[in-house]
Amino acid sequence: MSVYAFQLVSTLAWVVGCTAVFFWLLWKRPSRLPGPVTILLLALFIRIVPALVLQRGALYEIGVFRLAADTFREGQNIYHLPVAHPYLPMQLYWFIAADWLTENVGLFFEFWLKSSNILADVGITWLLIRGLGHRYSPQISRLGGLLYAVNPVTLMVVSYQGQFDATTMFFVILAGYLYEFYRQKPYGLSLSAAALGLAILNKTWPLLFLPIILIRLTDWRTRLQYTAVSAFMPLAGIAFYEILFPNSVYFMLRRGMSAGSISGWWGYSAVSNAIIELTGRGETVHQWFSQYGKLIGRLAGFATIYFTRKTSAAEALLAAILAMFALVPNLGVQGLSWIVPLAILLQLYRPLGWYVGAASVYMVIAYWLLHLVGRGYGLYTIVPHLYMDVFIQLASLTIWLVIVGWNWQWWRSHWQRSHYPLVSSRAASPP
Numbered sequence: 001m002s003v004y005a006f007q008l009v010s011t012l013a014w015v016v017g018c019t020a021v022f023f024w025l026l027w028k029r030p031s032r033l034p035g036p037v038t039i040l041l042l043a044l045f046i047r048i049v050p051a052l053v054l055q056r057g058a059l060y061e062i063g064v065f066r067l068a069a070d071t072f073r074e075g076q077n078i079y080h081l082p083v084a085h086p087y088l089p090m091q092l093y094w095f096i097a098a099d100w101l102t103e104n105v106g107l108f109f110e111f112w113l114k115s116s117n118i119l120a121d122v123g124i125t126w127l128l129i130r131g132l133g134h135r136y137s138p139q140i141s142r143l144g145g146l147l148y149a150v151n152p153v154t155l156m157v158v159s160y161q162g163q164f165d166a167t168t169m170f171f172v173i174l175a176g177y178l179y180e181f182y183r184q185k186p187y188g189l190s191l192s193a194a195a196l197g198l199a200i201l202n203k204t205w206p207l208l209f210l211p212i213i214l215i216r217l218t219d220w221r222t223r224l225q226y227t228a229v230s231a232f233m234p235l236a237g238i239a240f241y242e243i244l245f246p247n248s249v250y251f252m253l254r255r256g257m258s259a260g261s262i263s264g265w266w267g268y269s270a271v272s273n274a275i276i277e278l279t280g281r282g283e284t285v286h287q288w289f290s291q292y293g294k295l296i297g298r299l300a301g302f303a304t305i306y307f308t309r310k311t312s313a314a315e316a317l318l319a320a321i322l323a324m325f326a327l328v329p330n331l332g333v334q335g336l337s338w339i340v341p342l343a344i345l346l347q348l349y350r351p352l353g354w355y356v357g358a359a360s361v362y363m364v365i366a367y368w369l370l371h372l373v374g375r376g377y378g379l380y381t382i383v384p385h386l387y388m389d390v391f392i393q394l395a396s397l398t399i400w401l402v403i404v405g406w407n408w409q410w411w412r413s414h415w416q417r418s419h420y421p422l423v424s425s426r427a428a429s430p431p
Helices: 001-029 035-054 059-073 093-104 107-136 138-150 154-160 164-183 188-202 205-216 220-244 249-257 267-279 283-308 313-327 331-346 350-370 383-396 397-419
Strands: none
Touching: 001 138, 001 154, 001 350, 035 107, 035 138, 035 154, 035 397, 059 283, 059 331, 059 350, 093 107, 107 138, 107 154, 107 164, 107 267, 107 331, 107 350, 138 154, 154 164, 154 331, 154 350, 164 188, 164 205, 164 313, 164 331, 164 350, 164 383, 188 205, 188 220, 205 220, 205 313, 220 249, 267 283, 267 350, 267 397, 283 313, 313 350, 331 350, 350 383, 383 397
16 A cells, blocks of 8 residues: 555544544533543644645645745746636735745645644634533533534545635634624724634635624624724735735736636536536536526525524524525535534534535545545546546535525524514524
8 A cells, every 4th residue: 555545544534533423422412521621632633633644635726825835935926827826815925834834844835734724723613612601501612612623524624625714714703703792892893803804815705794793783883893994904915915016906806706616516516517528418507507606606695694684693604605505506625614613603413413424425525536636546547537527526416405405494494483483492493
């Protein structure tokens, strides 16, 4: 067995073990649980071991991040070159730091790249313990933190793929935490807005959370202040890069606002794409999905914000993300990590169990058959590339159908709560 094959097998076993522990906790809800510090150390250990063992990440993305770092260090503007970096420049500086650490400290680029997001994911564990502790017993808060510590979905994103959604989600959860529990304190709202601004600078999708907060503020002056502070962080980041590389703003914003995976690898677009690949028919329908599905999904997400204005901010964000994930034709595997902390915060453990199970199946298929190995390894050397691509694309239906069902259940429950406010708490609670 080659070294890399051993890494793939051992890290797969690690994921399977964490998944088993996650479902055992979800099923048994044990009464004796470790303290918060132990949970945080466990979360760190669970993430750092596979990051050290698996000396690669998602081949395409890690290659892009390394190229972006090298291009910057050579004094070239990545936004003026065909470097596939569709983000605002916040993470770019960490790519450069990871490159420098590799050369001057040791280990390997992929580990340093992942390390900041591992710490961010551990930070989310801490925020969940704190947030749940404000509303529930220490037992419930520890269970929530422990479930997040061992969950396989975010583990695979931060320690295997190498994407930086954990950093984005940390700032989103922090913004919600500060808003929820410290908005009456001096600078509480400003700190919440600053955290949201950093999330937007990291990846632009947290713009979705801004109107959710603004709707829940009580006066226009506060709303304007919150918006201004939130906007300052990404604007400062853009301005700093503009100083380094003039004439970058237009190209930077165009890339940052158009970030997203290609259609054909997610949900209904995977079906239409598979039909084209296998029969040669349906190109018109698939192109329509690709062209308009993104807009429809985003509009559905923002429309959901209005219909959830009387719920908590966390529930509104979860509902908006679920609506988008069901309707967009393109979703990167890393996006699946966004839902897990929100579901734990809202104590939605039954749908979370279905979600984590289905997401884990799809992610293992996508990672171990393609993203971690490329098309020159494993089953791609035996099965024609066309059929392997179609298989992985259709595998996304395992989790997409769960998301569609969760949407249906959530909206049915929301309608019942809106029209029958005296219905029993069990029927009226979120799914």
